[in-house]
Amino acid sequence: MAQDDSIELKFRLFDGSDIGPDKYDPATTVASLKEVILARWPQDKEITPKTINDVKLINAGKILENNQTLAESRVPVGELPGGVITMHVVVRPPQLDKNNVCTEKQLGDAQKQNRCTCTVL
Known part of the structure; x- marks a missing residue:
């Protein structure tokens, strides 16, 4: 990987x-980036992704697709010298799961605990 062509990235968590x-090389795929993120995910976080499909990367307001490379995703290369x-x-x-639907008793118990619930059919 040539130094001039590399893209310096950081990933901002929630x-x-x-x-x-x-x-990273411009030929690096988004899926590869997600694998790096999973491997380096902080262990102290309450929310932890399990697979690359649990992670979405957003750059310049666009969700990046797994099969695209950084170059195909139009990530600017060299536009920010040292940036x-x-x-x-x-x-x-x-x-x-679709089968995991609350029963009326569970719904009543949840309301007694003063929590909100939502059921998607």
Whole structure:
């Protein structure tokens, strides 16, 4: 990887903390970046992604696709001499199974505990 072509990135997590900065080749795929994020994810975080599909990367207001490279995603190369590009990391909340529907008793118990519930059919 040539020094001039590398892209320096840091990943901003939901709580404002960062992973990086590190330099990446423009041919690096978004899926590879997500694997790096998973490997370097702080262990003290309450929300932890399990797979790369649980992670969304956002750059310049666009969600980056796993199969795209940094160059294809139009991440600026060399536009910020010595600058670091910040990508935002969003973790998809865990999905409930379709069979995991609250019963009336569970709903009543939740209301007694003064909590909100939501059921998606």
